[in-house]
Amino acid sequence: MKQQLAQLFQKENLTKDDAESIFGEFVRGEQDPITIAAFLIALKMKGESPEEVAGAAQALRTQANFFDKPEYSSADSCGTGGSGKHTLNISTLVSLLAATHGIKMVKHGNRSISSKCGSADVLERLGIKIDMAPEIARKCLDEVGVTFLFAPQYHPGVKHVMPIRNQLGTRTIFNLLGPLINPANPEFQLMGVYSPEYCYAAAESLRLSGCKSAMVVHSCGCDEITLAGSTVVAELKDGEIHEYELSPSDFGLQPVPLDALFGGEPEENARQFVAVLKGEADPAIIDTVAANAGALFYVVGKSATIKQGVVDAKAVIESGKAFETLLSLAEVSQTEVVNA
Numbered sequence: 001m002k003q004q005l006a007q008l009f010q011k012e013n014l015t016k017d018d019a020e021s022i023f024g025e026f027v028r029g030e031q032d033p034i035t036i037a038a039f040l041i042a043l044k045m046k047g048e049s050p051e052e053v054a055g056a057a058q059a060l061r062t063q064a065n066f067f068d069k070p071e072y073s074s075a076d077s078c079g080t081g082g083s084g085k086h087t088l089n090i091s092t093l094v095s096l097l098a099a100t101h102g103i104k105m106v107k108h109g110n111r112s113i114s115s116k117c118g119s120a121d122v123l124e125r126l127g128i129k130i131d132m133a134p135e136i137a138r139k140c141l142d143e144v145g146v147t148f149l150f151a152p153q154y155h156p157g158v159k160h161v162m163p164i165r166n167q168l169g170t171r172t173i174f175n176l177l178g179p180l181i182n183p184a185n186p187e188f189q190l191m192g193v194y195s196p197e198y199c200y201a202a203a204e205s206l207r208l209s210g211c212k213s214a215m216v217v218h219s220c221g222c223d224e225i226t227l228a229g230s231t232v233v234a235e236l237k238d239g240e241i242h243e244y245e246l247s248p249s250d251f252g253l254q255p256v257p258l259d260a261l262f263g264g265e266p267e268e269n270a271r272q273f274v275a276v277l278k279g280e281a282d283p284a285i286i287d288t289v290a291a292n293a294g295a296l297f298y299v300v301g302k303s304a305t306i307k308q309g310v311v312d313a314k315a316v317i318e319s320g321k322a323f324e325t326l327l328s329l330a331e332v333s334q335t336e337v338v339n340a
Helices: 002-009 016-027 033-046 050-063 090-100 119-125 134-143 156-160 162-168 174-180 196-208 266-277 283-300 306-319 321-333
Strands: 075-079 105-109 146-150 188-192 213-219 231-237 240-246
Touching: 002 033, 016 050, 016 156, 033 162, 050 156, 050 174, 050 196, 075 090, 075 174, 075 283, 090 105, 090 119, 090 146, 090 188, 090 266, 090 283, 090 306, 090 321, 105 119, 105 174, 119 146, 119 266, 134 146, 134 321, 146 321, 156 162, 174 188, 174 196, 188 196, 188 283, 196 213, 196 231, 196 240, 213 283, 266 283, 266 321, 283 306, 306 321
Parallel strands: 075 105, 075 188, 105 146, 188 213
Antiparallel strands: 213 231, 231 240
């Protein structure tokens, strides 16, 4: 560890293997708090490389509690959080729309960190058992097409680092890791980051982790696509990463003010959630959700272009069938484990 710290102090990047080894020690509780804090700050001051992020993510996935990864392809729609914008749970809505459209979705999420309502908070309010047993989570995926993996349930080792993160009071590499440590290691991903400077690093980390195709996005201070301005994109496709920007017109949509997307407490978010799934929400919200869902449809290959993805996503919303997907997820998630 002393050697790796010295490297960081000299602004030298660690290898993926070194990062994986060190973060493995962290989540196994094998390092003292002072050493962990020094490492996290030194890494932050240097700037996290894609290899370091990928190594840390691999360590956390290796130490995670078991989830029976399906033999079929799956996807996730997830943001880092930390934007402080208090927008609706758009990535969670995308997961339900995508599942309704035939994409197997493994939603990995947590309770609120910076916002008033995280994915787990709103899903719990809507009747989903967020801490369902892993075998029930797999049953949801198989039968409903979407499941929810509650991050604290699968990554108990993070408890060794949480008090240190809280005391440091600043963003560290752990703020980036949430979307990268899905226990199912999905092949496709739409990932939002809280700052555009991390788009490329996150996309490269996904590539190094074996992700097949992904878009990492940031827009107007948000960890998702918005229609309030341009969206910065790092797209992983065929093993290469392409960086570009998208405007609302690239989605075939008109601009939408950011304040149209502001959410609230879990009860309010749940109400708006249902309205979107039934196709009864404000057009500004529907357009923004469709833009994000359309991007995922494109990433997975369900739609040939992002514009077509938006058209397809709007058709799913207008059908109201995504609300039925939500009800089915709630029902199956409450299933009791049957012991042999």
